Amino acid sequence: MEANVMQNLMLGFSVAMKWQNFGMMIVGSALGTVLGMLPGLGPSTGIALLLPLTFVMPPEMALITMCAVYYGAMFGGSRSSILLNIPGDGAAVASCFDGYPMAQQGRAEAALAISAIASFIGGLISCVAFVAVAVPVARFALRFGPPEYFVLMIFALAATAAISKEAILKGLISMCIGLMLTTVGIDLQSGVQRFTFGSVELQSGIDFVVVIIGVYGLGEILKEYQTLRMKGEASVQKKFGRIWISWNDWKRCWLPMLRQTPIGFFIGVLPGAGGTIAAMMSYNNEKQLSRHPEEFGKGAIEGLAAPEAANNACSIGAMIPMFTLGIPGSGTTAVMLGALMIYGLQPGPLLFQNNPEIAWGVIASLFLANVICAIINIPLAGLLVRVLAVPPRVLYPLVIGMAFLGVYTINYSAAEFLLLTLLGLLGYFMKCYKIPTAPLILAVVVGANMEQSFRQALLMSDGSGAIFFRSAICNVLWFLAAISIAWPFISDWLQKRKNVARAA
Amino acid sequence: MRRDTVVGLFSVLLGGLYGAATLQIRDATIGNPWSPRVFPLGISVFLILLGVAALVVDRKKASAGHRESASGAKDPGCIKLIVGTVVLCGAYGFAFEPLGYILSTLCFMFCLLTLVNEPKRWVANIVITLIFTFALWGTFVYVFDIMLPSFNLEEVRGWIGGGI
Numbered sequence: 001m002e003a004n005v006m007q008n009l010m011l012g013f014s015v016a017m018k019w020q021n022f023g024m025m026i027v028g029s030a031l032g033t034v035l036g037m038l039p040g041l042g043p044s045t046g047i048a049l050l051l052p053l054t055f056v057m058p059p060e061m062a063l064i065t066m067c068a069v070y071y072g073a074m075f076g077g078s079r080s081s082i083l084l085n086i087p088g089d090g091a092a093v094a095s096c097f098d099g100y101p102m103a104q105q106g107r108a109e110a111a112l113a114i115s116a117i118a119s120f121i122g123g124l125i126s127c128v129a130f131v132a133v134a135v136p137v138a139r140f141a142l143r144f145g146p147p148e149y150f151v152l153m154i155f156a157l158a159a160t161a162a163i164s165k166e167a168i169l170k171g172l173i174s175m176c177i178g179l180m181l182t183t184v185g186i187d188l189q190s191g192v193q194r195f196t197f198g199s200v201e202l203q204s205g206i207d208f209v210v211v212i213i214g215v216y217g218l219g220e221i222l223k224e225y226q227t228l229r230m231k232g233e234a235s236v237q238k239k240f241g242r243i244w245i246s247w248n249d250w251k252r253c254w255l256p257m258l259r260q261t262p263i264g265f266f267i268g269v270l271p272g273a274g275g276t277i278a279a280m281m282s283y284n285n286e287k288q289l290s291r292h293p294e295e296f297g298k299g300a301i302e303g304l305a306a307p308e309a310a311n312n313a314c315s316i317g318a319m320i321p322m323f324t325l326g327i328p329g330s331g332t333t334a335v336m337l338g339a340l341m342i343y344g345l346q347p348g349p350l351l352f353q354n355n356p357e358i359a360w361g362v363i364a365s366l367f368l369a370n371v372i373c374a375i376i377n378i379p380l381a382g383l384l385v386r387v388l389a390v391p392p393r394v395l396y397p398l399v400i401g402m403a404f405l406g407v408y409t410i411n412y413s414a415a416e417f418l419l420l421t422l423l424g425l426l427g428y429f430m431k432c433y434k435i436p437t438a439p440l441i442l443a444v445v446v447g448a449n450m451e452q453s454f455r456q457a458l459l460m461s462d463g464s465g466a467i468f469f470r471s472a473i474c475n476v477l478w479f480l481a482a483i484s485i486a487w488p489f490i491s492d493w494l495q496k497r498k499n500v501a502r503a504a
Numbered sequence: 505m506r507r508d509t510v511v512g513l514f515s516v517l518l519g520g521l522y523g524a525a526t527l528q529i530r531d532a533t534i535g536n537p538w539s540p541r542v543f544p545l546g547i548s549v550f551l552i553l554l555g556v557a558a559l560v561v562d563r564k565k566a567s568a569g570h571r572e573s574a575s576g577a578k579d580p581g582c583i584k585l586i587v588g589t590v591v592l593c594g595a596y597g598f599a600f601e602p603l604g605y606i607l608s609t610l611c612f613m614f615c616l617l618t619l620v621n622e623p624k625r626w627v628a629n630i631v632i633t634l635i636f637t638f639a640l641w642g643t644f645v646y647v648f649d650i651m652l653p654s655f656n657l658e659e660v661r662g663w664i665g666g667g668i
Binding site for chain 1 (some may be wrong): 529613616620650
């Protein structure tokens with residue numbers, strides 16, 4: 001590793017270790033763990049709800065807090081998978097497969113411990129990989145001009161929208177709705193009002209925080225109402241023995257954790273492919289590689305360790321495109337990217353040049369938050385899981401109240417409450433009709449920049465669209481965007497061929 | 505109606521309305537007069553095409569006998585919860601500034617908890633409402649140094665007068 005990188009990392013540690021930042025890191029990690037545990041409130045919703053509260057903080061503290069919440073949520077997501085068989089978020093689905101059977105067999109302590117240990121190891125290795133990869137990628141991204149950025153955003157949106165063959169059209173529709181929302185307000189380049197319908201409040205545009213809180217927060221709760229009274233009261237194990245693993249458990253887990261971490265990290269770097277895919281892929285991989293595949297699904301400890309390591313590695317990997325290229329790879333990183341913009345920071349390669357204390361402070365905080373989360377999630381697991389006993393019928397009204405207050409702090413105006421409610425209904429509609437919401441959020445965050453890059457590029461070329469194909473970078477990105485759209489169909493075709501060959 | 509048919513129709517309709525609204529945008533006075541319309545028009549056309557594609561794919565699936573996956577069991581009372589929450593949220597938006605944070609939030613949270621946590625748990629609902637309202641008020645005012653709106657008699661008069 002370059003000496004320069006080490007110096008910057010030391011600078012980062014000096015920022016992250018300031019007592020105020022360190023204190024917020026602890027608070028964020030604990031809060032994130034709790035939010036991650038609660039089914040229905042994933043990291044995206046959690047960060048979106050907390051985002052307005054960070055407006056009073058300096059940028060580095062706000063970002064460190066949000067990263068800690070994100071990280072804590074990744075650790076916490078598996079708690080409810082293990083104890084209730086209900087994943088805290090999508091990425092913790094694979095933890096249900098063996099985590100819950102382990103708890104049923106009286107091995108909840110080992111399950112809670114290995115999920116935290118695997119998350120810690122996966123996170124730590126990925127942090128090192130992040131440090132190694134971030135600077136070269138950021139340096140490469142300095143070659144990007146407006147046309148390259150426009151095509152890069154097309155690629156990011158296409159990759160997120162085309163996550164599966166079934167949802168490809170719906171993903172693209174979701175993306176278009178997000179882009180539509182970004183065009184509301186006064187056009188900064190021409191001064192013309194667009195889609196304001198005479199409303200003064202809409203002249204400054206729709207704040208992306210309102211969209212995120214509405215679609216993720218309120219929309220999710222309205223959807224959860226559909227089954228609220230059918231769930232009954234959750235009975236959670238509250239008394240535990242020593243939360244740790246045996247030597248035999250460790251021997252079974254160390255290799256699966258190490259070999260699934262790079263897979264999770266790589267999936268995280270790809271736009272669109274999130275923690276759920278990383279966890280599921282690593283679980284299936286591990287099952288294929290295991291000497292005891294028959295034990296998977298019945299409480300195999302490596303079946304819990306592998307997806308947990310991959311899931312956390314993925315969450316770190318997802319931050320690479322966000323910090324180095326300025327494009328979010330997932331809904332959660334989209335929220336964080338938006339936060340960077342709110343603080344007046346330019347996400348992308350220039351962040352490392354212009355604000356090294358922030359970029360490296362956040363990177364260093366990931367190392368520290370990893371340790372803090374491990375401490376919170378192993379010795380304090382028994383205490384924290386009590387949160388799972390809070391019934392959703394009490395929790396949801398509180399979250400709604402918090403959402404409204406958070407929105408008020410954006411402009412100190414209640415004018416956006418109605419907009420929040422309408423966006424909540426939009427989120428509910430999208431969830432009911434199985435339209436993915438992540439492309440919408442990504443589009444809302446990058447939409448304004450995307451249009452700006454598009455128009456700047458056209459100005460540069462006197463209106464000729466050929467500028468979007470002028471460089472090798474543009475062409476490679478177009479190719480990647482096309483592959484992203486075609487990949488679900490290609491993989492489906494390959495699978496069918498494989499099945500036919502197997503049957504023959 | 506099949507789920508994807510609704511999505512397709514929604515997409516076509518939304519794209520059409522958005523496109524029509526795009527054409528109403530004023531010309532730019534500097535540079536290309538069409539420049540504020542180009543990007544939204546592209547989105548509109550793409551959205552309509554996606555909607556049409558969704559409808560075509562869905563028709564094909566339907567004629568091939570493909571059945572949609574079940575949407576899962578729903579609580580029959582959920583509509584009451586959803587409509588009630590939306591109405592309360594709208595009312596909170598109108599009442600927040602004239603009534604002030606404390607009064608409006610006390611009413612909003614109590615009504616919302618009564619709706620979601622059921623009226624029979626009224627004692628718990630009152631306690632949670634009070635703790636939530638005052639704890640957040642203290643946090644915002646004393647920790648974050650953010651002033652929340654207080655009761656405004658003039659605004660309430662204007663509000664009632666406007667309503668009448």
